[in-house]
Amino acid sequence: MQLAVSTVIFALREDEQSARRRGPELWLPLVVRVRDPYDGHWALPGGPLREDEGLADAAARTLAETTGLRPAYLEQLYAFGAPERGGAAERVVSIVYWALVGSEEAARARVGQNVRWLAAERLPRLAFDHNLIVDYALWRLRTKMTYARIAHAFLGETFTLRELREVHEIVLQRDLDPANFRRQVEADAAVVPTDEFRTGGRHRPARLYRYNTAIEPVDLGPLTPRPAAPTHTDAAPGGAAQHRTSKQRSRP
Amino acid sequence: MQLAVSTVIFALREDEQSARRRGPELWLPLVVRVRDPYDGHWALPGGPLREDEGLADAAARTLAETTGLRPAYLEQLYAFGAPERGGAAERVVSIVYWALVGSEEAARARVGQNVRWLAAERLPRLAFDHNLIVDYALWRLRTKMTYARIAHAFLGETFTLRELREVHEIVLQRDLDPANFRRQVEADAAVVPTDEFRTGGRHRPARLYRYNTAIEPVDLGPLTPRPAAPTHTDAAPGGAAQHRTSKQRSRP
DNA sequence: CCAAAAGTGTTTCAGCTACACCCATGA
DNA sequence: TCATGGGTGTAGCTGAAACACTTTTGG
Structure with a gap:
């Protein structure tokens, strides 16, 4: 019997091939x-747990080794251990994590013949029970997005409320009212306004916000004391991409 | 490295020793x-995973072997695998489940020198990281009780709304308005009224309710398809204890 | 009769939703 | 000046909370 750690890594990306689909x-x-088994099939990145390594460390390591990514959010998902799931091979119990990476970090990912990005909604038949695992991770992401402050993990250090709202819209697969979304976000102090604005669109500049590292995310598992200090969540560095940034005074 | 499965088992019980405390x-x-390590310390029931056994099966088996209990609710809690948690012994990764058992089933538990019930709120120092695990399980129980229909797992097949409300009150550690609680429970069809009443108190008889097995509980993990059919939840048999039961017509 | 819990009705309040409207910018 | 999104105001609905009140039993 073998013990492995795998990770479902989510990022928001545009489809570079088909021009039909629009938006990330x-x-x-x-x-x-x-x-074998499942030679040629796609599988989640992962690997065996090393002797002197924590579970989350193993997830972060195998994830980095295969994709080169450093996730902004990492949390344990579930342990899978049905005796049949190995498919005729030696039995494997997998402790699966799920991770979120920002768009800029995702663009830096090392891809090639062996590693490739696939759209979560239209996956082929994956190796082992990995389709089930991805579906569960998707469900967890959507459920948690509705009550926990994790959307910023898909973004850079600063972001406009539109960008944050679009993350929610893509993940939850429905449009949100901009006015109400703004008020909800401003209500809990999870996100704080900066003095900077995103200009460049042919419209009024949008204020940039920053994630409030003082307020901590909702449960990351038992290892983070319930109301507590940061650990896993490690904001991805970098700023804006195709937009300029200007500093302005906030209204008196 | 070793892989084990343990379970945090909750039941509602009266303190038989100290007469000071009142209520379950x-x-x-x-x-x-x-x-060694932790010779003489209390620890969660559990044991190694067998070669041809699912994780939940192992939890149910070890739980039954040590305590004789058959839980009404069983769900995976978390996988613990920090390298240091073994305390100088061989490294152990534990996949921990949490379970609820009804009061009657709990009374049938096989206790003795090796197995004993302890109050969750005033535990001594347990073996390994088991205090942390119990605290996390407690947090999960309380969190889930607020949105999922699991309270009935502490009760028998039929129960009054007062009994159901008392389960919530004990777990959540606060009083609930009987009128509002009634309406909330009746609103979702998780619990259905029977034609029977609990008599014997010096007050108006209370209608007995039954858990609606057609409506299914909120997420039990990835293995239960999201909106789906029963698996783990297996209602404990048996009826009322110290009260008579009478059959009456419901009002026209 | 009274005490006690079962069960019903009603008011109030907070939060969410929908949507109208003004503001600031680039072209 | 117009189109576009940024940002504000507000009326209406819904559900939770608080609490007054009626009903039915045992003593």
């Missing part, structure tokens, strides 16, 4: 298997 | 360790 979607990096 | 509280059965 949820994608995840997968690794192709090069031996 | 959350208790859990623990097992005393008979060798």
Whole structure:
């Protein structure tokens, strides 16, 4: 019997191939298997747990080794251990994590013949029970997005409320009222306004916001004391991409 | 490295020793360790995973072997695998489940020198990281009780709304308005009225209710398809204890 | 009769939703 | 000046909370 750690990694990306689809979607990096069982099938990045390594550390390590990514959010998802799930091979119990990475970090991902991004909504048949795992991770992401402050993990250090709202809209698959979304976000102090604005659109500049690292996210698991200090969540560095940034005074 | 499965088992019990405390509280059965590390300390029931056994099956088996209990609710809690948690012994990764058992089933538990019930709120120092695990399970129980229909797992097949409300009050540690509680429970069809009433108190008889097995509980994990059919939840048999039961017509 | 819990009705308040409207910018 | 999104105001609905009140039993 073997113990492995795997990770479902989500990022928002545009479809570079088909021009039909518009706007970013949820994608995840997968690794192709090069031996039986499931030779040639896509599988979640992962690997065996090392002797002196924590579970989350193993997730972060295997994830970095295969994709080169450093996630902004990492949380344990579930342990899978049905005896049949190995598919005729030696039995494997997998402790699965799920991770979120920002768009800029995702663009830096090391892809190639063995590693590729696939759209979460239209996956082929994956190796083992990995389709079930991805579906569960998607469900967890959507459920948690409605009550926890995790959307910023898909974005850079600062972001406009529109950008934050679009993350919610893509993940939850429905439009949100901009006015009400603004008020909800401003209500809890999870996100704080900066003095900077995003200009460049042919419209009024939008204020940039920053994630409030003082307020901490909702449960990351038992290892983070319930009302507590930061650990896993580690904001991705970098600023804006195709927009300029200007500093202005906030209204008196 | 070793893989084990343990379970945090909750039941509502009266304190039989100290007459000072009144009303039931959350208790859990623990097992005393008979060798190092933590020789003599209390620990969660559990054991190694067998080769051809699912994770939940292992939890149910070890739980039954040590305590004789058959839980009404069983769900995976978390996987614990920090390298240091073994305390100088061989490293152990534990996949921990949490379970609820009804009061009658709890009374049938096999206790003795090695197995004993302890009050969840005033535990001694347990073996390994088991205090942390129990605290997390307690937090999960309380969180889930507020939105999921799991309270009936502490009760028999039929119950009055007062009994159901008292379960909530004990777990959530606050009083609930009987009128509002009634309406909330009746609003979702999770619980259905029977034609029977609990008599014997010096007051108006209370209608007995039954859990609606057609409506299914909120997420039990990835293995239960999201809106789906029963699996783990297996209602404990048996009826009322110290009260008579009478059959009456419901009002026209 | 009284005490006690079962069960019903009603008012109030907070939060969410929908949507009208003004503001600031680039072209 | 117009189109576009940024940002504000507000009326209406819904559900939770608080609490007054009626009903039915045992003593």
